[in-house]
Amino acid sequence: xxxxxxxTQWRESRLAVLAMAVAAVAIPLLSLRGSWPxxxxxxxxxxxxxxxxxxxxxxxxxxxxxLLLAAAAWWPDHRTKHxxxxxxxxxxxxxxxxxxxxxxxFLLGITVALIASALVATSRLSxxxxxxxxxxxxxxxxxxxxxxxxxxxxxLNGLAPRTARVLAALGIVLVLVSLLADxxxxxxxxxxxVMEALLSPYSPLxxxxxxxxxxxx
Amino acid sequence: xxxxxxIRELSYQVEGFALKDVNLTVPSGAVxxxxxxxxxxxxxxxxxxxxxxxxxxxxxxxxxxxxxxDIVSILGRTGYVPERPHLYPSLTxxxxxxxxxxxxxxxxxxxxxxxxxxxxxxxxxxxxxxxxGEMGKALIxxxxxxxxxxxxxxxxxxxxxxxxxxEVMHAILDYVTETGATVLISSHLVxxxxxxxxxxxxxxxxxxxxxxxxxxFKSGLKRLRVAAGASAIAAPFSVxxxxxxxxxxxxxxxRGWQPEMSSWFDEAHPLKEVVDLDLEEAxxxxxxxxxxxxxxxx
Numbered sequence: 001x002x003x004x005x006x007x008t009q010w011r012e013s014r015l016a017v018l019a020m021a022v023a024a025v026a027i028p029l030l031s032l033r034g035s036w037p038x039x040x041x042x043x044x045x046x047x048x049x050x051x052x053x054x055x056x057x058x059x060x061x062x063x064x065x066x067l068l069l070a071a072a073a074w075w076p077d078h079r080t081k082h083x084x085x086x087x088x089x090x091x092x093x094x095x096x097x098x099x100x101x102x103x104x105x106f107l108l109g110i111t112v113a114l115i116a117s118a119l120v121a122t123s124r125l126s127x128x129x130x131x132x133x134x135x136x137x138x139x140x141x142x143x144x145x146x147x148x149x150x151x152x153x154x155x156l157n158g159l160a161p162r163t164a165r166v167l168a169a170l171g172i173v174l175v176l177v178s179l180l181a182d183x184x185x186x187x188x189x190x191x192x193x194v195m196e197a198l199l200s201p202y203s204p205l206x207x208x209x210x211x212x213x214x215x216x217x
Numbered sequence: 218x219x220x221x222x223x224i225r226e227l228s229y230q231v232e233g234f235a236l237k238d239v240n241l242t243v244p245s246g247a248v249x250x251x252x253x254x255x256x257x258x259x260x261x262x263x264x265x266x267x268x269x270x271x272x273x274x275x276x277x278x279x280x281x282x283x284x285x286x287d288i289v290s291i292l293g294r295t296g297y298v299p300e301r302p303h304l305y306p307s308l309t310x311x312x313x314x315x316x317x318x319x320x321x322x323x324x325x326x327x328x329x330x331x332x333x334x335x336x337x338x339x340x341x342x343x344x345x346x347x348x349x350g351e352m353g354k355a356l357i358x359x360x361x362x363x364x365x366x367x368x369x370x371x372x373x374x375x376x377x378x379x380x381x382x383x384e385v386m387h388a389i390l391d392y393v394t395e396t397g398a399t400v401l402i403s404s405h406l407v408x409x410x411x412x413x414x415x416x417x418x419x420x421x422x423x424x425x426x427x428x429x430x431x432x433x434f435k436s437g438l439k440r441l442r443v444a445a446g447a448s449a450i451a452a453p454f455s456v457x458x459x460x461x462x463x464x465x466x467x468x469x470x471x472r473g474w475q476p477e478m479s480s481w482f483d484e485a486h487p488l489k490e491v492v493d494l495d496l497e498e499a500x501x502x503x504x505x506x507x508x509x510x511x512x513x514x515x
Contacts, residue, residue: 083303089293
């Protein structure tokens with residue numbers, strides 16, 4: 001059962017998954033490309049700066065992967081107005097779980113690609129003293145960030161069209177009110193409040209905050 | 218005989234349309250033709266039956282189990298062919314079969330192969346590239362191969378050419394003959410159902426206007442050619458439509474007719490002819506009388 005759900009989701013998302021996997025392989029390699037070969041090590045400062053610059057790409061990739069996987073999870077059912085899914089002899093809760101886990105499986109695949117690439121990229125480095133590589137830490141963080149975003153987007157994507165429209169309308173109103181408040185110099189910005197709340201230390205999306213360092217002290 | 222489907226006082230309302238106190242009973246083993254003009258509420262009733270929509274009132278039982286409470290168990294024994302294709306278009310026919318088989322524990326792979334060969338389905342073609350006829354056959358293949366006790370077919374042959382239509386209907390009939398499964402088939406193609414169904418229910422504007430065995434429906438409905446001036450008051454049958462027909466004659470469409478009733482007409486206003494109505498004519502007359510009850514004379 002799960003195998004077939006995984007297969008249908010693969011059919012819809014294979015290009016996106018492959019593109020994400022390629023990006024996951026590319027980012028660690030590109031971020032350290034100047035530090036090879038190991039006979040000519042960078043000084044610590046340059047290495048940290050390069051790692052920090054490329055570190056921005058990890059959360060972006062995690063968010064993008066989450067977005068595409070969440071869309072792909074629902075796309076076959078949205079296209080068929082959910083009739084096929086709802087006439088399968090399986091509880092809705094179980095069906096949702098199958099679809100959700102299929103998306104997580106692909107996210108895991110992308111994460112494995114990222115860790116493998118990070119391991120290869122860092123294995124060829126001759127690190128200056130006091131610096132360490134974190135391929136597994138970066139991979140785990142990437143997976144958890146992707147998982148948090150995927151969970152939220154999967155839930156949003158699965159909403160009834162009417163609820164989704166209401167949420168979209170609220171989002172638009174929020175942006176417009178924020179723009180207006182900014183134009184009138186009112187000194188408050190509801191969009192900033194929402195973003196702050198979403199990325200607060202207590203939010204599941206807090207994992208996106210801060211620096212993503214493949215190499216750090 | 219027990220009933221596979223029992224619908225009691227079913228109500229459902231959306232903007233501009235309502236099902237009102239629908240009562241419908243499908244006996245086990247019956248091939249039940251669910252007739253009605255477009256927009257009558259057939260598809261809505263079927264969607265309620267399969268738990269795709271929530272009723273605002275009344276109750277539905279299938280195999281003695283409640284909808285929607287026991288819907289998972291019910292769907293495990295029910296093959297469904299919707300009005301519009303509902304399969305994932307990016308899959309090939311073979312992949313759609315595998316997906317369907319993974320969820321239906323009674324799926325018969327041998328029957329699936331036999332039907333695929335019988336229908337000459339291109340198994341490696343994606344569903345999005347199938348012709349309308351091929352898609353219709355693929356839907357029937359999936360519904361039959363899951364070996365259901367109940368088949369719910371919502372306009373299964375709508376838009377198909379006569380050859381494909383015949384192939385599909387024969388496959389359904391073969392399955393029913395072999396397994397004794399119950400069939401609920403909705404259609405507005407009245408002629409198609411006439412040959413296959415042993416029960417019919419007629420839905421119009423969200424209300425059931427008739428429900429009876431096919432034989433009874435067909436035999437009791439007649440068109441009588443009578444002399445002008447005859448009164449239908451106190452007739453042993455009911456007149457559902459009455460119209461002038463040339464000089465000195467009238468045509469009555471009646472229900473509940475028996476051959477011995479011809480003696481009811483007197484010599485002054487004799488019965489000239491009794492004409493059998495086919496299902497389509499009977500259906501049209503039934504709808505006409507249901508929509509315009511004041512046109513009747515009893």
